[in-house]
Amino acid sequence: MFLFINVSITVNMQKTSASIAFYYFTPLCSAVKYSDGSVLLDSGKAAIGTLLSKENQYAYLFDILPVAVAIVVDGKLAKLNPAALQLLEASDEQLLLGRSVDEYVHPLDQPRSQGRLKKQGDNWANANSKFRVRTSKGNFRMLLVISRGIQFEGRDAVMISGMDMTQHNEMDEQLRLSEFNFRRLFENMQDVYYRTDVHGVVQKVSPAVSKILGYAPEEIEGKPAEALYPSASDRDAFKKEIMMHGMVNDFPGQMVSKDGRVIDISVNSQALFDDDGKFAGVEGICRDVTQRKMLERELQRLATTDSLTGIANRRAFLEHAEHIFKSCQRYQTQMTLMMLDLDFFKNINDEYGHQCGDQALIHFAETVKVELRESDLFGRLGGEEFCVLLQQADRPEAMLVAERIRDHIQSMPLSSASGETFSLTVSIGIAIYRAEDDRLGRLLERADKALYQAKSHGRNQVIWETC
Numbered sequence: 027m028f029l030f031i032n033v034s035i036t037v038n039m040q041k042t043s044a045s046i047a048f049y050y051f052t053p054l055c056s057a058v059k060y061s062d063g064s065v066l067l068d069s070g071k072a073a074i075g076t077l078l079s080k081e082n083q084y085a086y087l088f089d090i091l092p093v094a095v096a097i098v099v100d101g102k103l104a105k106l107n108p109a110a111l112q113l114l115e116a117s118d119e120q121l122l123l124g125r126s127v128d129e130y131v132h133p134l135d136q137p138r139s140q141g142r143l144k145k146q147g148d149n150w151a152n153a154n155s156k157f158r159v160r161t162s163k164g165n166f167r168m169l170l171v172i173s174r175g176i177q178f179e180g181r182d183a184v185m186i187s188g189m190d191m192t193q194h195n196e197m198d199e200q201l202r203l204s205e206f207n208f209r210r211l212f213e214n215m216q217d218v219y220y221r222t223d224v225h226g227v228v229q230k231v232s233p234a235v236s237k238i239l240g241y242a243p244e245e246i247e248g249k250p251a252e253a254l255y256p257s258a259s260d261r262d263a264f265k266k267e268i269m270m271h272g273m274v275n276d277f278p279g280q281m282v283s284k285d286g287r288v289i290d291i292s293v294n295s296q297a298l299f300d301d302d303g304k305f306a307g308v309e310g311i312c313r314d315v316t317q318r319k320m321l322e323r324e325l326q327r328l329a330t331t332d333s334l335t336g337i338a339n340r341r342a343f344l345e346h347a348e349h350i351f352k353s354c355q356r357y358q359t360q361m362t363l364m365m366l367d368l369d370f371f372k373n374i375n376d377e378y379g380h381q382c383g384d385q386a387l388i389h390f391a392e393t394v395k396v397e398l399r400e401s402d403l404f405g406r407l408g409g410e411e412f413c414v415l416l417q418q419a420d421r422p423e424a425m426l427v428a429e430r431i432r433d434h435i436q437s438m439p440l441s442s443a444s445g446e447t448f449s450l451t452v453s454i455g456i457a458i459y460r461a462e463d464d465r466l467g468r469l470l471e472r473a474d475k476a477l478y479q480a481k482s483h484g485r486n487q488v489i490w491e492t493c
């Protein structure tokens with residue numbers, strides 16, 4: 027296959043038999059035929075001379091060239107090959123011959139084009155340059171054009187050869203536009219774009235990082251990303267997920283800002299691989315979700331907390347208790363459950379008012395809390411009924427805690443808004459986990475039964491389950 031790059035011609039062309047000499051190149055030979063008919067060949071390639079001496083073969087080559095070629099005399103088209111006709115969307119060469127080149131060149135490119143066509147003689151060449159060309163149908167094309175002085179039918183002429191770059195140009199433009207869009211996004215996005223290398227060293231980070239973490243990008247780029255994580259476990263969980271799935275979505279984590287604050291973040295990332303398919307790093311987007319997390323925590327707190335006393339509400343208590351119950355079933359460990367109910371509480375409300383009753387409930391909860399350990403659960407099941415779950419507590423231990431609570435409640439000083447003092451008592455029923463308990467409800471039922479007995483036996487007492 028020929029490679030007609032920089033086709034350079036000396037022409038002595040008649041209308042019927044054309045004689046063109048090409049510099050042409052193949053892997054095997056290079057050859058030149060000059061206008062005086064002489065042929066210069068590389069040594070050892072004389073066979074090609076036979077080919078070059080056949081002038082009609084050059085005319086044939088001119089016709090089959092995939093590159094548009096036009097010969098211009100005095101600024102007017104004098105000869106075009108079929109590729110040129112195709113490029114100019116013209117069906118017949120005769121319609122173009124004699125027309126000024128300017129008719130086909132974009133007005134803004136005409137001064138440049140005219141300057142290049144003005145040169146005399148046949149020993150010069152214009153460098154590659156882009157021109158906007160208008161076809162016969164009015165469509166614009168972007169051409170990469172080279173031109174060279176030649177002799178055509180005994181006159182100074184210019185041979186122009188052009189490659190259609192319209193598509194390349196559109197692609198360039200699209201690329202430029204997408205680069206521009208990416209840059210605009212990169213500069214202005216609220217979230218932080220980041221990319222690390224295979225060792226977790228930050229390669230690129232977007233300017234939003236300064237708003238979120240207080241660092242300028244240059245302070246982070248080139249440093250290990252893990253220096254920004256407050257906890258190694260967060261980092262390890264992230265790495266594990268990325269290595270396992272190649273990506274993470276809305277992955278929760280935390281980072282430490284320049285001023286030492288811990289920021290909640292959510293990360294969308296994906297693993298990067300090199301051409302050989304080897305892991306090459308991670309790129310992704312980090313979002314500051316501190317506000318969202320605070321709201322979520324607040325919502326969670328509201329959903330699980332009794333608004334009056336601040337202890338667990340019924341749902342949260344039972345959920346947690348269920349959890350501990352299952353653990354007891356699996357590991358056959360101990361747990362005891364106390365049901366606590368204030369005695370004659372209706373009377374407090376009736377005598378001192380509902381607000382005073384509320385205050386009494388708050389004091390009650392605070393007093394009970396003091397008697398419990400971190401691992402114990404305390405919740406308000408409703409009204410003046412409460413429940414305590416003691417983990418790893420046997421009967422003597424549970425009885426001791428319950429008695430202490432009962433005692434402290436009865437000696438807890440309370441006063442009404444008008445200054446009247448009064449006290450409260452509490453009845454407590456206790457049940458302990460048994461191996462045959464198949465659900466938490468069994469334990470609750472037995473504790474409730476014991477509480478009922480405490481009430482019916484006179485209140486202000488602790489009763490251990492009977493059977």
Ligand SMILES: Nc1nc2c(ncn2[C@@H]2O[C@H](COP(=O)(O)OP(=O)(O)OP(=O)(O)O)[C@@H](O)[C@H]2O)c(=O)[nH]1
Pocket residue numbers: 334367368369370371372373375379380381382383384387408409410481485
């Ligand atoms: N102030 C106040 N009172 C409440 C609250 N929840 C329930 N109560 C009141 O608690 C009282 C419970 O009354 P009862 O169920 O008759 O029980 P009791 O008066 O404590 O009598 P015993 O349980 O039999 O000793 C009712 O008057 C309820 O209105 C609350 O959040 N605040």
